[in-house]
Structure formats: C-alpha cells, structure tokens
Amino acid sequence: MSSSESAVAAKAPLPILQLVDVYKRFNDFNAVSGISLNILDGEFLTVVGPSGSGKTTLLRMLAGMEAPSDGNITLRGELINNVPAKERPTCLVFQSLALFPHKTVGENIEFPLKVKNIPPAQRKARALELLQMLRLPESYYAKNVMKCSGGEKQRVALARAFAYDPDVLLFDEPLSALDYKLKKVLEKELKDLHRQSGKTFVYITHSLEEAMVMSDRIAVMRAGKIVQIGTPETIYANPEDEFVAEFFGEVNKFSVSLNEEWGWFSQDTESSLTLRLPTDWPGSEQATVIVRPEYMRFATSAHEFDNVISGTVFNEYSLGSRIQYQVRCGNKSVLVEIPRTLARNAAPDEQVMIGWNAADAFVAEA
Amino acid sequence: MRSQAKIRAEFFVRCWAGFVLLFIYLPIVCSALAGLSKSRYFIFPVRQFSLEWWKRTVASFEVQTLVQNSLTVALLVTFISVVLAFFGALAFARYDWRGRQLYQKLLLLPIFFPQAVLGLALLLWMNALGITPSWRTAVVAHLVWIVPVVTLVIAIQVYSYDAQLEEAAVDLGAGRLFIFKEITLPLLWPGIWSGALFAFLLSWGNFPLSLYTAGADSTVPKWLYSKMVAGYTPMVPALGTMSTLSAAGFLLLGGAVIAFIRRRREK
Numbered sequence: 001m002s003s004s005e006s007a008v009a010a011k012a013p014l015p016i017l018q019l020v021d022v023y024k025r026f027n028d029f030n031a032v033s034g035i036s037l038n039i040l041d042g043e044f045l046t047v048v049g050p051s052g053s054g055k056t057t058l059l060r061m062l063a064g065m066e067a068p069s070d071g072n073i074t075l076r077g078e079l080i081n082n083v084p085a086k087e088r089p090t091c092l093v094f095q096s097l098a099l100f101p102h103k104t105v106g107e108n109i110e111f112p113l114k115v116k117n118i119p120p121a122q123r124k125a126r127a128l129e130l131l132q133m134l135r136l137p138e139s140y141y142a143k144n145v146m147k148c149s150g151g152e153k154q155r156v157a158l159a160r161a162f163a164y165d166p167d168v169l170l171f172d173e174p175l176s177a178l179d180y181k182l183k184k185v186l187e188k189e190l191k192d193l194h195r196q197s198g199k200t201f202v203y204i205t206h207s208l209e210e211a212m213v214m215s216d217r218i219a220v221m222r223a224g225k226i227v228q229i230g231t232p233e234t235i236y237a238n239p240e241d242e243f244v245a246e247f248f249g250e251v252n253k254f255s256v257s258l259n260e261e262w263g264w265f266s267q268d269t270e271s272s273l274t275l276r277l278p279t280d281w282p283g284s285e286q287a288t289v290i291v292r293p294e295y296m297r298f299a300t301s302a303h304e305f306d307n308v309i310s311g312t313v314f315n316e317y318s319l320g321s322r323i324q325y326q327v328r329c330g331n332k333s334v335l336v337e338i339p340r341t342l343a344r345n346a347a348p349d350e351q352v353m354i355g356w357n358a359a360d361a362f363v364a365e366a
Numbered sequence: 367m368r369s370q371a372k373i374r375a376e377f378f379v380r381c382w383a384g385f386v387l388l389f390i391y392l393p394i395v396c397s398a399l400a401g402l403s404k405s406r407y408f409i410f411p412v413r414q415f416s417l418e419w420w421k422r423t424v425a426s427f428e429v430q431t432l433v434q435n436s437l438t439v440a441l442l443v444t445f446i447s448v449v450l451a452f453f454g455a456l457a458f459a460r461y462d463w464r465g466r467q468l469y470q471k472l473l474l475l476p477i478f479f480p481q482a483v484l485g486l487a488l489l490l491w492m493n494a495l496g497i498t499p500s501w502r503t504a505v506v507a508h509l510v511w512i513v514p515v516v517t518l519v520i521a522i523q524v525y526s527y528d529a530q531l532e533e534a535a536v537d538l539g540a541g542r543l544f545i546f547k548e549i550t551l552p553l554l555w556p557g558i559w560s561g562a563l564f565a566f567l568l569s570w571g572n573f574p575l576s577l578y579t580a581g582a583d584s585t586v587p588k589w590l591y592s593k594m595v596a597g598y599t600p601m602v603p604a605l606g607t608m609s610t611l612s613a614a615g616f617l618l619l620g621g622a623v624i625a626f627i628r629r630r631r632e633k
Contacts, residue, residue, distance in 0.1 A: 094530055
C-alpha cells in the first residue's frame with residue numbers, strides 16, 4: 001500500500017484536499033469515524049464501499065454540505081471545515097443529477113455563470129464550448145432538459161459542473177441508474193475528461209467495475225473507515241483483508257492453519273487438503289488463503305501447479321468472454337474461471353483436477 | 367357479444383354523466399332564466415324574456431359597491447393567504463422539525479369547523495376586542511378559513527419538489543435570493559397559482575363568514591341572501607348568474623395561463 005501511494009505521489013506531489021482524523025456523527029451514529037486521507041491534485045480517486053459505509057457522507061463533507069463533527073479538512077493547506085458549499089472550489093454531481101427541470105440544456109449549463117453575473121453572450125459561448133466538449137450537438141442548447149435521454153442528462157450535468165470551473169469535481173454514483181452499455185461508454189468518457197481537464201476527481205460508487213476502470217487510486221470504505229487505499233492493481237492483487245478481497249470480485253477461500261513443516265500448510269476444517277503457502281504468510285497460525293477464480297486452472301497432472309486438487313464439475317456458468325466452472329472438491333465448492341477460448345467441454349459430474357500457483361494466492365489473517 | 371356489452375356500458379356511462387351534469391346545472395340554469403324574466407316575480411315557466419334586470423343590475427350603484435367590496439376582500443385575501451400559505455407549505459412539506467405533524471393537523475382543523483359557528487365566534491372575539499366589523503374584518507375572517515386550504519394546495523406542489531435542486535444551486539455558488547428567484551419560485555409557481563385561484567374563488571363566494579364579520583359592509587353573497595329573505599327582485603338571480611359566470615371566466619383564464627406556461631416550458 002505504501003509503495004503504491006508514493007508512486008502516485010511522485011507524479012503529483014501536492015495534496016489538494018487533506019483530511020485529518022475526520023468524524024461525522026448523526027445523533028449516536030458515526031457515519032464517518034476517523035478518516036485521514038490525502039487527495040492529490042489532479043488525481044482520480046474513487047471511494048468504494050457497500051451502502052451505508054459512509055462514502056456519501058464523506059463526499060458531502062468535501063463538498064461543504066455537511067461539516068465534520070471532529071477532525072480537520074484542509075484545501076491547499078487552508079482549513080475549510082466550516083466553509084459553505086457555495087464558497088468552495090468543489091462541485092458535486094449528484095446521483096439524481098439535480099438538473100433544473102424548468103430550464104433548457106443551455107440555461108442549466110449557464111447557471112453557475114449567471115450566478116457570477118457574466119453577460120449573456122459570453123455565457124452562451126462558454127455553454128456551446130462545453131456542449132462540444134461533452135459531445136452534445138449545439139442544437140441541444142435550446143432543448144428542454146427533461147426531454148434528454150439518461151446519458152445526455154449525464155453530460156449536461158457534467159457540463160454544468162465544468163461551467164462552475166471547480167478545482168475538485170465530486171461524483172455521487174452518477175452512473176448508477178444507467179444501463180450497462182451506456183455506463184461503459186460514460187466511464188471511459190469520464191476518464192478521458194479527467195485527463196483532458198487535469199482537475200481532481202473524487203468519485204464514489206459501490207461498483208467495483210466502475211472503480212477499476214476509471215481510478216488512479218481506490219479507497220475502500222467500510223463502517224465509516226477506510227480499510228485500504230491504493231492503485232486498482234494493488235487492491236485487486238493484494239487486498240488487505242477478506243472484506244476487500246470479496247468486495248473486489250469472487251474468491252475461493254481456504255481457512256487454514258500452519259503445518260509444522262515450513263512452507264506448507266493444511267486446510268483445517270473442510271477437506272484437510274495440504275496446500276502450498278504463498279510467501280507473504282502473516283505469521284499467525286490461523287489464516288484465510290484466497291485465490292481468485294481466474295487464477296484457477298484445470299490441471300492435467302498433479303505436478304502442473306504448486307497446488308492441485310481433484311473434484312467433480314458441478315456447474316458451468318457463461319460470463320460472456322469467460323466461463324466459470326463450479327467444481328466440488330469433497331464438501332468444498334471451488335470456482336474456476338477461464339477464457340472462453342480455453343473452454344473445456346466438461347460434462348456434469350466429470351472428474352477433474354484443478355490447480356493454482358502459490359504466488360497467485362494471497363493470505364488474509366483470520 | 368363483448369363489444370355489445372361495451373357499447374351498452376358506454377351508453378350507461380354517458381347517461382350517468384349527463385344526469386349528473388343536469389342535476390348540478392338545472393338550478394343554475396333556472397336562476398339564470400329567472401334573471402332574464404321581464405316580470406318582477408319568479409314565475410315558471412318564464413312568460414317573457416328581457417335583459418332589463420341585467421341592465422338594472424349593472425347600472426345599480428348598490429351592486430357596484432357590493433362588487434367592489436367583494437373584489438377588494440377577495441384580492442386582499444388572495445394576496446395575504448398565498449404569502450402565508452407559501453411559507454407555511456414550505457415549512458411543513460420541506461423541513462423536518464419537531465411538531466411538524468401537529469402543525470399539519472392543527473392547520474387542517476379550521477377547514478372542518480362549521481363556518482357559521484366560526485363566523486359567530488370571530489364576531490364575538492372582535493366585539494371583545496372592541497373592533498367594529500367591516501369589510502376589513504371580513505378579510506381576517508376569510509383568511510382564517512382560506513389560508514389552510516391554500517396551504518394544502520401549495521403543499522402538494524412542494525411535496526413533488528426536489529430539495530436537492532437547491533442544494534445543487536448552492537454548490538454552484540448561488541445565494542438564497544438568487545435560488546429563490548431562479549429555482550424555487552418558478553418550480554412552485556403552478557401550485558402558487560392554483561392556490562391563488564382557490565383563495566380568490568373561496569373568498570368571492572363566501573357567505574357565512576361575511577354574514578357575521580363584514581358588519582355594515584355588504585358583499586355579493588351577503589346581499590343575495592338578504593334580498594332573498596326580504597325584497598326579492600330579479601336582480602338577485604341576475605347578479606348570481608353574473609357572479610357565477612365571472613368566476614367561471616376567472617377559472618378558465620387561470621387554467622389558460624397555466625396551460626400556456628406549461629407549453630412554453632415543454633418546448
């Protein structure tokens with residue numbers, strides 16, 4: 001985690017927003033409990049977490065819509081705990097988008113400019129520029145915003161946020177209501193826009209996929225705290241614990257205890273298999289070994305991989321470009337995911353051997 | 367078979383609708399006819415039609431004063447009740463505060479209170495305070511009953527209003543007044559307008575409250591009643607018809623304004 005953070009920091013050394021031990025209490029409930037976080041200037045930071053993990057509250061504190069109950073938030077070194085949203089160089093794109101329904105596309109985009117008393121001609125010129133930047137036709141300027149499609153509304157909301165010209169753009173799951181295909185397109189556009197504008201993006205979502213596609217760094221939140229923060233690769237490959245691992249996709253878990261023979265361990269409860277240990281064993285006697293389905297392979301011999309176990313094919317799920325097999329090994333169910341090009345025509349109840357290399361597994365303390 | 371049943375059903379629906387309309391409008395039409403009769407007394411069927419009583423009504427100084435009183439009261443009531451109700455509706459539909467539920471219920475209560483009793487109570491209260499009843503006190507009396515109604519009408523609009531829009535506007539740098547002018551008012555405007563229509567018509571047609579609280583000043587409904595009790599002339603149905611027609615015209619105009627704004631917005 002620390003190595004990846006310093007790698008990003010080398011590119012953009014200045015934190016634009018700093019949170020130090022920030023708490024937010026609602027009555028007796030800690031929505032955010034003790035978050036310290038540096039948001040770097042120009043980065044795309046995604047905060048992921050299950051609903052109720054406090055990510056929206058965190059975002060609202062950054063926007064100035066909630067004040068922290070405890071701790072400090074600084075912007076470029078200046079304390080902004082009680083600076084209202086109106087006076088912050090941040091702009092929040094709401095989940096509902098919050099477009100003004102009685103205004104046209106153009107009037108929506110021009111709103112922050114109208115606030116600043118910029119003359120109409122200049123406003124219009126800027127709005128047209130933004131329409132172009134967000135790949136909306138110029139004719140949309142006079143269009144009723146409620147007559148736009150979901151994706152178009154998304155772009156209008158982005159254009160409005162850009163018209164405000166904030167240093168930090170905050171996103172509260174704006175893509176969650178869109179269909180899969182459009183979401184994929186907009187994810188990429190958003191990432192392009194981030195690069196093009198050089199602004200800092202803080203994005204919250206509960207979708208792992210969105211986070212992986214777009215972010216420079218991902219922060220995983222649970223119960224008001226940040227569990228892990230790092231690049232998508234780090235978090236995917238080296239999750240801090242079972243929660244993070246499971247949040248980032250399906251996993252095979254083996255709960256194990258250390259064997260006397262160094263370098264090996266055995267599965268304790270379910271099938272008492274003897275498995276080879278990954279090198280980053282935490283030192284405790286009890287732990288969970290986690291292997292992602294895509295690191296599992298079908299084996300032809302018992303020595304093809306560090307670990308090979310046998311079982312029977314129970315079910316087959318097609319995931320489009322990949323296929324997942326559910327293999328029963330004793331009373332344990334293991335998922336194997338392979339590219340479609342390597343698909344095997346496994347008959348139900350067929351005896352198979354599956355395996356993985358110790359280096360592809362990771363260990364979480366039990 | 368089926369389509370025949372459908373045709374029959376449609377026939378009965380039409381008959382029923384026609385019957386309801388007839389039931390509602392027959393008395394109105396009859397009184398309109400009474401105002402068009404040449405004779406001084408109301409005899410049915412009307413033997414000879416004439417516009418004489420309409421002319422006399424329009425020309426009557428007394429009627430002019432009445433209409434002026436009624437209009438003044440109705441316009442004042444409309445203005446005051448819309449202002450009070452708008453903020454009241456915002457208060458209970460938008461914000462969560464302790465006692466909100468109670469406020470909502472207390473607000474509704476006057477609507478169900480018999481107006482005649484309310485009028486009498488207000489009169490006694492004014493007596494106790496030493497205030498001489500006039501059209502001004504009638505305004506106060508009308509407000510007691512109309513403000514809750516208008517609050518409910520506007521609240522319906524406020525409930526469908528997304529408060530996040532204001533939050534977004536603040537985030538984009540806008541101040542309170544700017545937001546009120548640019549976001550809140552335009553979005554709640556249809557509700558305010560229907561509230562105003564309600565307020566005007568309820569005040570214009572109100573009799574029981576005016577009877578007790580307008581004192582020596584007379585309003586259109588009050589005059590109609592007093593003339594029916596004693597001193598009937600066909601000016602009564604004539605003025606009644608005019609009053610109904612102008613209220614209808616007022617409603618149509620109000621509806622047209624809303625339709626116009628909607629169309630402009632949807633363009």
